[in-house]
Amino acid sequence: MDFDLTEDQRLLTESVGRLLGDTYGFEQRKQLLKTPTGWSEALWAQYAELGLLGLPFSEDHGGFGGSAVDVMLLMQDFGKHLVLEPYLSTVVLGGTALRLAGSADQQDEILPGIAAGERRLAFAHYERQSRYDMTDVLTTARANAGGFVLEGAKATVLHGDSADTLIVSARTAGGRDDEAGLSLFLVDANTAGIARRGYTLRDGSRAAELSLSGVQVPREALLGQQDNALPIIRRVVEAGIAAGAAEVVGAMEAMQAMTLEYLKTRVQFGKAIGENQALQHRAAEMMIALEQGRSMAMLAAMMVDEPNDAERARNISMAKVGVGQAGRFVSQNAVQLHGGIGMTEEYAVGHYFRRVMVFEHLYGDTAYHLDLLADQVA
Amino acid sequence: MDLRFTPEEVAFREEVRTFIAENLPRETRERMRLGYRPKKQEIIDWMRILNRKGWAAFNWPQEYGGTGWSAIQRMIFLEENLAAPAPELLSFNITMIGPVLIQFGTQAQKDHFLPRAKNLDDWWCQGFSEPGAGSDLASLRTRAEKDGDHYVVNGQKIWTSTAHNADWCFCLVRTNPNAAKRQEGISFLLIDMKTPGVEVRPIISIDGSHHLNEVFFTDVRVPVENLVGEEHKGWSVAKYLLGNERTGIARLGSSKAAIRRSKEVAKEVRMKGRPLIEDQAFRTRVAQLEVDAKALEITQLRVVSAYAKAGGNKPDPVSSVLKVKGTELLQNSSELLMDVGGPQAMAVWQAELAAMANEPEIGPEWAPQMAPAYLMLRAASIYGGTNEIQKNILNKAVLGL
Ligand SMILES: Cc1cc2nc3c(=O)[nH]c(=O)nc-3n(C[C@H](O)[C@H](O)[C@H](O)COP(=O)(O)OP(=O)(O)OC[C@H]3O[C@@H](n4cnc5c(N)ncnc54)[C@H](O)[C@@H]3O)c2cc1C
Ligand SMILES: Cc1cc2nc3c(=O)[nH]c(=O)nc-3n(C[C@H](O)[C@H](O)[C@H](O)COP(=O)(O)OP(=O)(O)OC[C@H]3O[C@@H](n4cnc5c(N)ncnc54)[C@H](O)[C@@H]3O)c2cc1C
Numbered sequence: 001m002d003f004d005l006t007e008d009q010r011l012l013t014e015s016v017g018r019l020l021g022d023t024y025g026f027e028q029r030k031q032l033l034k035t036p037t038g039w040s041e042a043l044w045a046q047y048a049e050l051g052l053l054g055l056p057f058s059e060d061h062g063g064f065g066g067s068a069v070d071v072m073l074l075m076q077d078f079g080k081h082l083v084l085e086p087y088l089s090t091v092v093l094g095g096t097a098l099r100l101a102g103s104a105d106q107q108d109e110i111l112p113g114i115a116a117g118e119r120r121l122a123f124a125h126y127e128r129q130s131r132y133d134m135t136d137v138l139t140t141a142r143a144n145a146g147g148f149v150l151e152g153a154k155a156t157v158l159h160g161d162s163a164d165t166l167i168v169s170a171r172t173a174g175g176r177d178d179e180a181g182l183s184l185f186l187v188d189a190n191t192a193g194i195a196r197r198g199y200t201l202r203d204g205s206r207a208a209e210l211s212l213s214g215v216q217v218p219r220e221a222l223l224g225q226q227d228n229a230l231p232i233i234r235r236v237v238e239a240g241i242a243a244g245a246a247e248v249v250g251a252m253e254a255m256q257a258m259t260l261e262y263l264k265t266r267v268q269f270g271k272a273i274g275e276n277q278a279l280q281h282r283a284a285e286m287m288i289a290l291e292q293g294r295s296m297a298m299l300a301a302m303m304v305d306e307p308n309d310a311e312r313a314r315n316i317s318m319a320k321v322g323v324g325q326a327g328r329f330v331s332q333n334a335v336q337l338h339g340g341i342g343m344t345e346e347y348a349v350g351h352y353f354r355r356v357m358v359f360e361h362l363y364g365d366t367a368y369h370l371d372l373l374a375d376q377v378a
Numbered sequence: 379m380d381l382r383f384t385p386e387e388v389a390f391r392e393e394v395r396t397f398i399a400e401n402l403p404r405e406t407r408e409r410m411r412l413g414y415r416p417k418k419q420e421i422i423d424w425m426r427i428l429n430r431k432g433w434a435a436f437n438w439p440q441e442y443g444g445t446g447w448s449a450i451q452r453m454i455f456l457e458e459n460l461a462a463p464a465p466e467l468l469s470f471n472i473t474m475i476g477p478v479l480i481q482f483g484t485q486a487q488k489d490h491f492l493p494r495a496k497n498l499d500d501w502w503c504q505g506f507s508e509p510g511a512g513s514d515l516a517s518l519r520t521r522a523e524k525d526g527d528h529y530v531v532n533g534q535k536i537w538t539s540t541a542h543n544a545d546w547c548f549c550l551v552r553t554n555p556n557a558a559k560r561q562e563g564i565s566f567l568l569i570d571m572k573t574p575g576v577e578v579r580p581i582i583s584i585d586g587s588h589h590l591n592e593v594f595f596t597d598v599r600v601p602v603e604n605l606v607g608e609e610h611k612g613w614s615v616a617k618y619l620l621g622n623e624r625t626g627i628a629r630l631g632s633s634k635a636a637i638r639r640s641k642e643v644a645k646e647v648r649m650k651g652r653p654l655i656e657d658q659a660f661r662t663r664v665a666q667l668e669v670d671a672k673a674l675e676i677t678q679l680r681v682v683s684a685y686a687k688a689g690g691n692k693p694d695p696v697s698s699v700l701k702v703k704g705t706e707l708l709q710n711s712s713e714l715l716m717d718v719g720g721p722q723a724m725a726v727w728q729a730e731l732a733a734m735a736n737e738p739e740i741g742p743e744w745a746p747q748m749a750p751a752y753l754m755l756r757a758a759s760i761y762g763g764t765n766e767i768q769k770n771i772l773n774k775a776v777l778g779l
Binding site: 126128129130131132133135136155156177197199200201202203207209267268269270273276278279332335336339340342343344345346350351353354357358361362365367368370371372374 | 507510512513514517536537581582583584586590647648649650651654657659660663716717719720721722723724725726727737738740741742749752753756757759760761764765766769770
């Protein structure tokens with residue numbers, strides 16, 4: 001066991017911290033939110049320059065050869081600054097799918113482009129009816145002479161509006177809820193038959209609803225084994241959970257720091273509100289939750305590459321629960337201890353609150369993962 | 379002791395429910411069922427329908443156009459109205475300024491303002507809080523200086539709910555900055571929002587809505603006849619207002635509506651391949667909230683009965699229990715409803731706007747207002763005296779700590 005950072009990791013967090021400190025002030029971020037894409041191409045290019053977009057990829061693919069812990073550290077900083085760029089969807093979700101399932105050709109074609117900031121991916125798996133059920137896929141892919149024809153719809157596709165390449169799951173066999181029969185496809189987002197409706201999630205990040213009708217893709221679009229994509233889909237989602245958990249830790253740190261500052265400076269009844277023991281205890285409870293949550297985000301990062309499927313899934317579920325509960329506690333109390341000001345759009349606490357809220361409702365919420373864990377209690 | 383409602387009370391509940399079912403405009407009901415907050419005009423229309431029935435001033439004495447209902451009947455009425463769900467009676471008019479004028483107002487103030495408040499001809503807002511005076515309300519600094527037959531008001535209020543809709547504002551202002559105790563130099567003024575020098579600026583809240591405002595007063599001239607009660611004695615008026623009507627404070631009907639809605643939507647969404655409503659952990663969570671709601675209902679009945687027995691004029695500090703538990707239940711039930719919605723509840727959109735623009739919907743029609751409701755209800759433990767302050771009240775006034 002070793003919780004210390006390497007020299008490289010320290011350098012990474014320092015340079016990221018500097019960049020975001022300069023570019024991601026609350027006001028700067030508000031301007032970004034008002035742009036049509038909702039994030040910055042210029043910053044994306046800077047992430048590429050710093051090597052962040054290839055962080056987890058091998059050096060052969062223009063990457064950094066970084067570990068899941070490196071990604072965790074980066075995502076913590078992204079969470080602290082509420083970064084809006086499509087890092088999770090492109091590098092974490094898309095990158096994981098390609099790293100684990102892509103052929104050598106597919107990896108060579110796409111990963112260097114991601115690392116260079118030239119390509120953006122989105123993971124189009126969940127559907128409107130599926131909520132958190134990974135096997136509830138109704139979209140179909142029918143083999144034909146030209147390859148496959150995709151039919152169906154995908155929901156809450158993170159950054160699906162700006163991606164150039166979509167990773168789409170579809171049934172090549174079986175029916176709703178079957179574990180077998182799922183396949184993944186690499187699809188050019190501009191292929192005929194794809195309609196995308198972009199919109200904003202409650203935290204200001206972007207997503208899209210996709211509809212696919214008669215979308216013809218070539219045989220080489222298949223990513224990984226036909227009919228057997230579920231193990232890959234699981235790992236992509238797990239990587240998303242690990243990265244998102246780290247983001248929540250960053251957001252919790254920011255909320256905790258803002259709240260402490262407020263407790264020391266806000267005066268009511270002739271003294272700082274932080275002099276009230278009731279609020280001191282609440283701050284201590286927030287810290288306790290934050291530390292427990294941080295532990296769980298670390299667990300997720302350390303488990304994301306664990307080869308034993310059951311062991312990995314179980315620990316990731318635990319992390320999702322732990323971070324979800326900690327995030328809810330810290331964000332609700334951060335608003336409460338700020339009083340009225342915490343309820344306003346002009347103040348950052350509410351933005352962190354919503355980031356945490358949105359992540360809690362992706363990839364299975366607290367109740368969902370507790371249910372999965374409860375099924376395994378022996 | 380008998381915890382059951384009397385047959386008369388049961389019949390009364392039925393009468394209220396039937397009236398609401400038959401008279402609440404269909405469109406308002408449908409919007410509110412989906413979680414949309416009522417529009418200004420919907421609130422006005424519903425208040426006027428209730429006023430024609432004689433129910434708008436449900437808590438005023440009969441001589442002022444009130445109902446003469448018992449405390450239990452008032453509670454039943456409020457709960458049915460919220461659970462329908464129908465627009466809430468505008469509390470600024472009905473539970474705040476109305477009772478205050480009845481208690482402290484001049485005959486002229488009563489004659490002019492009461493009928494108009496009841497019919498929502500005037501929309502009132504509450505100008506108490508200031509940037510430096512939240513929980514510590516008595517530290518307020520907005521100044522009112524006498525100049526002939528006017529007060530000249532300068533200062534700023536904040537968190538003024540619906541000030542942008544309002545015709546009038548009842549305000550706490552400092553008339554004597556040199557009083558020995560801070561509470562002794564405060565007066566209660568009625569300010570016409572159209573007076574020159576009144577400026578309302580919106581504050582957007584984290585649910586994306588415009589509910590809150592800042593209100594700035596620059597040399598605003600208020601006729602002295604708009605003083606309520608004695609000059610410098612506004613604090614006792616404010617205390618009366620804040621302690622006056624505690625029946626509605628728990629807003630139990632709203633929580634019940636959210637729990638009911640959660641169960642309805644849980645039949646439509648899935649959990650591990652089955653309808654969510656069949657999931658044991660979900661059912662346990664609902665059961666817990668229903669237990670909480672029942673405990674709150676009985677506690678509320680006890681507080682309301684005790685209040686009535688005591689003559690109905692002295693606020694009972696135990697009503698802080700209702701505020702704390704009522705707002706916790708509101709928050710927990712809105713949280714449940716949002717969790718039922720899941721990822722679909724995270725998108726920013728409005729079903730009604732999509733329909734108007736002929737755009738495809740982003741999710742099911744039940745989804746878009748779940749997160750905003752949850753977000754806005756985070757404020758329930760902040761406004762009306764934060765839950766920390768409520769507990770301080772219990773410590774001091776009940777527990778003697
Ligand atoms: C099973 C057991 C084993 C123990 N073993 C040992 C031992 O081996 N050696 C030893 O030296 N002692 C031991 N103790 C004693 C233990 O350290 C004391 O009980 C403890 O320090 C609390 O002191 P107290 O019981 O006098 O309670 P008090 O200090 O009187 O506290 C009463 C309550 O008031 C609260 N309280 C007190 N001050 C504050 C404050 N400033 N703010 C907020 N809340 C406050 C406390 O949290 C507690 O809830 C043991 C106690 C127990 C129960
Ligand atoms: C949605 C909304 C609507 C509102 N509508 C109106 C309105 O229409 N008119 C109006 O006048 N006001 C309104 N308010 C203002 C509301 O009454 C105040 O927000 C409230 O009194 C708290 O004041 P504050 O926001 O300044 O918080 P503060 O008083 O600064 O409190 C900050 C935190 O410190 C805690 N705290 C403060 N003092 C103590 C203590 N002694 N012990 C323990 N904890 C303490 C509080 O509980 C809170 O958690 C509204 C507020 C909101 C959020």
